[in-house]
Amino acid sequence: MPASIIDGQAVAAAMREQYRLRSAALFEQTGTTPGLAVIMAGDDPASRIYVSKKIQACASVGIASRKFLFPADVTQAELIRQIEDLSADPGIHGILVQLPLPKHLDIKAVLGAIDRDKDVDGFHLYNVGGLVIGETVFPPCTPYGVMHLLDHVGVEIAGRNAVVVGASNIVGKPMALMLMQREATVSVCHARTRDLAQFTILADILIVAAGCPNLIVGPMVKSGAVVIDVGINRLPGGKLVGDCDFDSVAKRASLISPVPGGVGPMTVTMLLVNTIAAAERAAARRTAAPSLRSADLPAV
Numbered sequence: 001m002p003a004s005i006i007d008g009q010a011v012a013a014a015m016r017e018q019y020r021l022r023s024a025a026l027f028e029q030t031g032t033t034p035g036l037a038v039i040m041a042g043d044d045p046a047s048r049i050y051v052s053k054k055i056q057a058c059a060s061v062g063i064a065s066r067k068f069l070f071p072a073d074v075t076q077a078e079l080i081r082q083i084e085d086l087s088a089d090p091g092i093h094g095i096l097v098q099l100p101l102p103k104h105l106d107i108k109a110v111l112g113a114i115d116r117d118k119d120v121d122g123f124h125l126y127n128v129g130g131l132v133i134g135e136t137v138f139p140p141c142t143p144y145g146v147m148h149l150l151d152h153v154g155v156e157i158a159g160r161n162a163v164v165v166g167a168s169n170i171v172g173k174p175m176a177l178m179l180m181q182r183e184a185t186v187s188v189c190h191a192r193t194r195d196l197a198q199f200t201i202l203a204d205i206l207i208v209a210a211g212c213p214n215l216i217v218g219p220m221v222k223s224g225a226v227v228i229d230v231g232i233n234r235l236p237g238g239k240l241v242g243d244c245d246f247d248s249v250a251k252r253a254s255l256i257s258p259v260p261g262g263v264g265p266m267t268v269t270m271l272l273v274n275t276i277a278a279a280e281r282a283a284a285r286r287t288a289a290p291s292l293r294s295a296d297l298p299a300v
């Protein structure tokens with residue numbers, strides 16, 4: 001029997017409605033409108049599309065967004081100054097720096113300048129470290145979205161063999177950590193893995209995030225596996241495809257996420273979720289602060 005399709009668009013739409021209500025309730029109760037700043041340096045065409053999708057999605061859940069575009073030759077000091085200004089701005093609850101950055105910029109220094117309470121992408125070392133010990137505040141959006149999809153369709157994770165293909169800081173590594181946290185047995189494959197198929201064939205849950213069209217074909221997939229395709233590749237003719245040969249993989253899998261319409265809409269949705277959560281926490285800190293200041297801290 002061919003695989004059932006995991007409809008990321010529908011799951012994302014339901015979550016956005018839920019968070020639209022949550023953001024409205026936050027405004028009603030505290031007067032806080034969640035605010036997201038999106039920073040982009042350079043003119044990467046794919047990044048431009050992602051940034052405009054993120055900005056558009058904000059309005060649909062009541063997030064006020066601001067876009068900051070810098071030329072490709074922006075200096076590190078200039079970019080960091082902007083991030084520090086936004087970190088200090090009480091109207092901004094989330095800061096996202098679109099990656100990749102131009103090569104001359106030090107990504108660690110740039111991401112490290114983001115206030116960790118506003119790090120809605122989860123890329124600051126504080127949040128990365130939290131993820132390692134299962135205490136992250138802001139989970140990185142793409143793997144967070146994948147976990148939501150798996151939970152939504154009722155996939156059992158504990159004790160299953162999960163194989164992650166791709167070991168990027170944005171997807172593969174955090175994905176593996178999240179699956180480990182849920183007690184899967186996790187293997188991570190990457191560009192230097194020899195004989196990829198010997199790993200993928202064992203996967204009950206196969207997550208593919210390699211950025212390589214047709215990397216995974218049907219015979220590499222265990223019968224009945226759950227396959228999540230995180231790849232987004234534009235073919236020369238303009239067609240958008242994932243990393244799996246969809247037709248042959250769908251013949252073997254029990255569940256499969258398509259491209260487009262699978263993980264993509266979830267990535268943007270989880271950014272909205274993290275931003276609203278950041279605004280809720282900021283509002284809670286504001287109301288907690290006076291009693292802390294007056295009672296719990298020594299006088300100076």
Ligand code: GUN
Binds near residue numbers: 096097098170267
């Ligand atoms: N570039 C590709 N994916 C992402 C992402 O999730 N966040 C950011 N900031 N940049 C990206």
